[in-house]
Structures are given as C-alpha cells and as structure tokens.
Amino acid sequence: MNLHEYQARALLKSVGIPVPDGDVATTPDEVASIAKRLGGTVVVKAQVHAGGRGKAGGVKLAKNADEAHEHAEKILGMQIKGLMVEKVLVVPAEEIASESYIGVIVDRASEKPVVMVSPAGGVDIEEVAAQTPEKIFKQVVDPRYGLLPHQAMELGFELYGDVKQVRQAGRIMQLLVRAFWNAGASLAEINPLISTPAGDIIALDAKIVVDDNELERRPDIAQLRDVSAEAASEVEAREAGLSYIQLDGNVGCCVNGAGLAMATMDLVKYYDGEPANFLDIGGSSNPEKVVTALRIITSDSNVKAILFNIFGGITRCDDVANGIVTAASQIDITTPIVIRLTGTNEDEAVRILRGAGFEALTDMDEAVQQAVKLAREAA
Ligand code: GDP
Numbered sequence: 001m002n003l004h005e006y007q008a009r010a011l012l013k014s015v016g017i018p019v020p021d022g023d024v025a026t027t028p029d030e031v032a033s034i035a036k037r038l039g040g041t042v043v044v045k046a047q048v049h050a051g052g053r054g055k056a057g058g059v060k061l062a063k064n065a066d067e068a069h070e071h072a073e074k075i076l077g078m079q080i081k082g083l084m085v086e087k088v089l090v091v092p093a094e095e096i097a098s099e100s101y102i103g104v105i106v107d108r109a110s111e112k113p114v115v116m117v118s119p120a121g122g123v124d125i126e127e128v129a130a131q132t133p134e135k136i137f138k139q140v141v142d143p144r145y146g147l148l149p150h151q152a153m154e155l156g157f158e159l160y161g162d163v164k165q166v167r168q169a170g171r172i173m174q175l176l177v178r179a180f181w182n183a184g185a186s187l188a189e190i191n192p193l194i195s196t197p198a199g200d201i202i203a204l205d206a207k208i209v210v211d212d213n214e215l216e217r218r219p220d221i222a223q224l225r226d227v228s229a230e231a232a233s234e235v236e237a238r239e240a241g242l243s244y245i246q247l248d249g250n251v252g253c254c255v256n257g258a259g260l261a262m263a264t265m266d267l268v269k270y271y272d273g274e275p276a277n278f279l280d281i282g283g284s285s286n287p288e289k290v291v292t293a294l295r296i297i298t299s300d301s302n303v304k305a306i307l308f309n310i311f312g313g314i315t316r317c318d319d320v321a322n323g324i325v326t327a328a329s330q331i332d333i334t335t336p337i338v339i340r341l342t343g344t345n346e347d348e349a350v351r352i353l354r355g356a357g358f359e360a361l362t363d364m365d366e367a368v369q370q371a372v373k374l375a376r377e378a379a
C-alpha cells in the first residue's frame, strides 16, 4: 500500500525527523488560506501515488496566497501518470543548498533492511543507480539494533563534509529506519533530503510503501489507505479477495495459487510474451470470483489474449468452468481465451466449457504458447 507524501511526512515527524510545516487541501481557497497562514513563498504539491511530480508540473512555487490559489486551480484535477490529483500539500518553500537521497528498502540478498544514500539527490534514484552506481552508498541494518551510530556516521560522511551536518543526517537515517519499522514498510525514502544555506538538514519529500501483509497488525497504518487514489482494478480485486497486480504486458493471466501464477508468468516470458497482470484467484474459488477476475482482466485495454491456468486441487475445475461461462454471458468478451485446466472435476469442466463453445487444454506449455501467439497476432 502506498502512502501519500502528507501521510508519510507525518510518520517521519512522529519519530522526530525535521519536516517543514504545512497542511493538505482539496480546494484552491483552502490552499490560499494555508499559504496566508504560512506566510512568504510556499510550494503547492500534488498528492498522488506517483514519483516525478516535479517534472510533471505537480510541484509549484508560489510567492504569495494569490499565486498559490492560481497554482492550485491548475494542479487540482490534473492527471499525473494516469492518476487524478484530488489533494495538494502546501508547505513553506525552503532555500536549498544541496539535495541528497536517503532511503530504506528490504534487500533480498541480505534478507535485511538496507539504508541507501546518495549525494546525487532530488533526481530519479533509479537513474543514478543505473548511470553512476558509484554515487550510491549502502549499509545493511541488523533489525535487532536498527542503524548503528558508526554506520550512520559512515553514510553521513558520504553526503556532507561538515561534521555537524554528518551527525544530523546520520540521526535522520536512524530515525528513518525507525519510521520504516513502525509502519511495516517495504520502502521509506526522503528525496530530496536538503541542507539549507543556514546548515540545517530537512526532509523535503517523503515516500513510504507499506507491506500489505503488515496491515492486519497495524490498524493505524491500515486506515491511511486512500481508495480513491488507487487503480480501480486493484481496489475491485482486493474487495473480491483476489490477489491482483496490474503489469504492462498483453497476456491477461488468471491462475489459482500464487506459486502457479508466478510460474505461469515465467512461462509467458519464456515464450517471449509479456504478462498483463499477476492474478491469483485463490484456493477455494467460487464462480463469482472468476467472473470478477474476468471483468478486471478485460477492463485492461492492453490485454490481447486471456490465459486461464487452473490446477484443480481444492479448487474445482467445474467451478472455474462455470465462472468462465457465466462471465462470458454477462460481459462482452472479444479477447481470445485460452483455458488450461487439470485436476479435480476436470472432465465435468471440459463438458461445461465445450457446451459453451470453449476448448480446454490440459498441457500448460501448450496453453501458454497459444496465448502468447494469439496476443502477438492481435497486437
Ligand atoms: P517529486 O518530483 O515527486 O519527487 O517531488 P519533490 O517533493 O521531491 O519535489 C521535486 C523538486 O522540487 C525537488 O527536488 C526540489 O528541487 C523542488 N522543491 C520542492 N520543494 C521545494 C522547496 O521548498 N524549495 C525549493 N527551492 N525547491 C523545492
């Protein structure tokens, strides 16, 4: 689950990281009144779950309340990477002497959180990692102790020459690890972390991604979810109890079991196709779930072929077959569908599908190749 910047900065503030004053608003009038209260130059910032808002015109400096009002009129309602801006954050503008990056991520290799910093901040960190990897510095965190003082100092010296600033930055890194841990995050980053001409170190932007599996034991974090800011398809899937992640390929995948879903995507890739999504319809699939799954998959206009891969264990193949037939009668599906199913009640499933004009395959390899081929022909 993604948090908005204004939510993430509140979490940073709660652990003691210095963030500028400010407030969120949903109308230009509210923006103007916040700007008036703050006084002086302010920054109006689009609150959407997307990076690169600055480049997209979603971050604007305003000299006074009137100008803030004007910017808000443009930013509220604009689209950034397909997401509608419904809220803006208004903060006092800071003077910037330097911009750095600091972040905490879960590192698969060390199976621990890793603190990553770079003096090349403010810009896209993926780009820095790709073009100038020597400008990125890391320390592995032992989750029992957090980021230790000597680790924080070491990283701090990669960002600043002044010992006072090194200490401040190091302290912020330790606190960021704490905020990361408190939120059950898979990522927490500050980009840019700035130094001001007066020498202070401040977090100017905040991004936190929460691990969905942590939400159950963190109700305070779970209630930060902003459904209106999420992709409609992902919201619908979650409410139906489906694990769905939209990707940008053209083979729509509908699979039972997360492991088989991963294997299916691997095989699609192996045959030079691109999966349009990850979708696990779960173990005990009822026909309803299949109908919802098909509605979600067909609403993605990139999808050129749909691939069902069902291994009937607890999931009964006839349930899935009934779901497909019901969906086909309710939704106008023009996309070709390839169905592979094997296992519990397979014969019954094949009978149901044939009756509705669908073919059913039992071989996974064959089904994947067919789906990839159909998607390619349609593209
Ligand atoms: P992002 O583009 O979505 O990452 O949004 P950021 O909050 O990181 O803002 C993008 C850029 O806008 C920053 O890297 C800064 O260069 C600039 N910016 C943001 N806030 C301020 C501010 O208070 N003062 C100044 N001078 N620039 C700012």
Ligand code: MN
Residues within 6 Å of the ligand: 122, 191, 192, 205
């Ligand atoms: Mn940023």
